[in-house]
Amino acid sequence: MLALTTLTLSHFRSHLRADLHLDGRPVAIHGANGAGKTNILEAVSLFSPGRGLRRASAADMARRPEALGWKLKGQLTVARQSYEVETWSEAGKARQVKIDNKAASQIDLGQICRVVWLIPAMDRLWIEAAEGRRRFLDRIVLSFDPGHAEATLLYEKAMRERNRLLKEQIRDAGWYRVLETQMAESGHRIHAARTAAVDRLRMAQEAAETAFPAAELELIQSDGGLPDTAADLQEAFEEGRFRDLAAGRTLLGPHRTDLLGTYAAKGVPARDCSTGEQKALLVSLILANARALIAEGGAPPILLLDEVSAHLDVIRRAALYQEIVTLGAQAWMTGTGPELFDEFEGRAQMFTVEDGATGSEVVAG
Ligand SMILES: Nc1ncnc2c1ncn2[C@@H]1O[C@H](COP(=O)(O)OP(=O)(O)OP(=O)(O)O)[C@@H](O)[C@H]1O
Numbered sequence: 001m002l003a004l005t006t007l008t009l010s011h012f013r014s015h016l017r018a019d020l021h022l023d024g025r026p027v028a029i030h031g032a033n034g035a036g037k038t039n040i041l042e043a044v045s046l047f048s049p050g051r052g053l054r055r056a057s058a059a060d061m062a063r064r065p066e067a068l069g070w071k072l073k074g075q076l077t078v079a080r081q082s083y084e085v086e087t088w089s090e091a092g093k094a095r096q097v098k099i100d101n102k103a104a105s106q107i108d109l110g111q112i113c114r115v116v117w118l119i120p121a122m123d124r125l126w127i128e129a130a131e132g133r134r135r136f137l138d139r140i141v142l143s144f145d146p147g148h149a150e151a152t153l154l155y156e157k158a159m160r161e162r163n164r165l166l167k168e169q170i171r172d173a174g175w176y177r178v179l180e181t182q183m184a185e186s187g188h189r190i191h192a193a194r195t196a197a198v199d200r201l202r203m204a205q206e207a208a209e210t211a212f213p214a215a216e217l218e219l220i221q222s223d224g225g226l227p228d229t230a231a232d233l234q235e236a237f238e239e240g241r242f243r244d245l246a247a248g249r250t251l252l253g254p255h256r257t258d259l260l261g262t263y264a265a266k267g268v269p270a271r272d273c274s275t276g277e278q279k280a281l282l283v284s285l286i287l288a289n290a291r292a293l294i295a296e297g298g299a300p301p302i303l304l305l306d307e308v309s310a311h312l313d314v315i316r317r318a319a320l321y322q323e324i325v326t327l328g329a330q331a332w333m334t335g336t337g338p339e340l341f342d343e344f345e346g347r348a349q350m351f352t353v354e355d356g357a358t359g360s361e362v363v364a365g
Pocket of ligand 1: 012013014015031032033034035036037038039040060061062063064065334336353
């Protein structure tokens with residue numbers, strides 16, 4: 001079991017203060033457009049490493065116009081353990097984390113809490129730039145392998161520095177060698193973790209009977225292919241230095257990986273599928289992620305499904321709700337009206353979000 005049992009938002013976006021007490025069932029949040037539903041999901045997403053589901057800056061999340069900072073607090077149950085988790089930002093500074101009242105890092109947070117999401121901005125994920133697909137996959141990878149956050153951080157830091165050298169046309173081989181060693185080690189870890197995640201998703205999809213179509217995944221490289229070992233990757237960075245100097249940036253590496261999706265039963269690339277099918281393929285992967293973790297003896301991640309029923313027909317919607325209940329995942333879902341959650345037949349905890357006198361107000365029921 002991985003779930004929040006309480007959640008408090010202070011000065012966070014449209015919420016001056018909101019207190020939610022969760023009873024372990026999936027969470028269904030309904031209310032009018034702009035009421036503040038997604039803001040609650042965004043708050044939950046910040047219980048995992050990174051910038052949350054909107055990739056917003058810490059400053060943007062402070063309640064306008066008066067707040068200079070914000071704070072989120074939650075009681076988190078992981079297996080039979082309970083943790084008090086706080087995350088906050090003051091005066092627009094980087095967000096901080098405390099676990100059980102002790103200063104912690106976002107990477108520590110990733111060790112105890114896994115959160116995966118689908119939001120409407122991802123409706124065109126299969127069509128738009130590779131970056132979105134990479135990010136989606138990396139979120140799933142992180143739920144399998146919390147060390148992925150550190151590898152990604154190390155890789156990006158070293159690559160930024162290498163790109164700076166390239167842009168400034170610096171040719172000192174010693175500097176490159178240090179950075180390329182770091183990039184090769186972390187880059188190899190990133191690639192191995194992604195490859196393993198794709199395998200786990202495939203196996204979980206093959207093993208399940210579900211109303212959601214299996215998505216066949218393939219990792220592809222726009223740079224011609226990544227070497228298999230860290231040593232070979234390092235050599236490839238070294239060999240590519242002249243080419244990269246001409247381009248002014250690093251042209252090879254896991255930052256160029258793309259995720260190709262295919263509707264397996266039809267053999268149609270995901271990008272050519274209907275809007276609803278594209279969404280169903282994403283849902284299928286999220287559910288496979290949860291099933292794979294359970295099969296490995298773990299707990300499903302917390303799922304954030306913003307307006308997920310928008311493109312799903314009533315049969316798939318009922319199937320999704322049934323799967324969520326069966327998996328025992330704490331899913332947080334939003335919708336404009338309570339009727340969108342009818343198929344839960346009372347097995348979800350309902351909240352209404354209203355536009356109140358002091359901003360968004362959350363009411364149970
Ligand atoms: N920093 C902020 N301070 C105050 N209000 C904010 C801040 N950021 C966003 N908002 C407000 O929050 C509201 C949007 O909330 P949210 O996205 O949660 O709505 P929603 O209930 O999910 O709506 P929809 O059904 O349209 O998706 C908007 O009115 C927006 O102006």
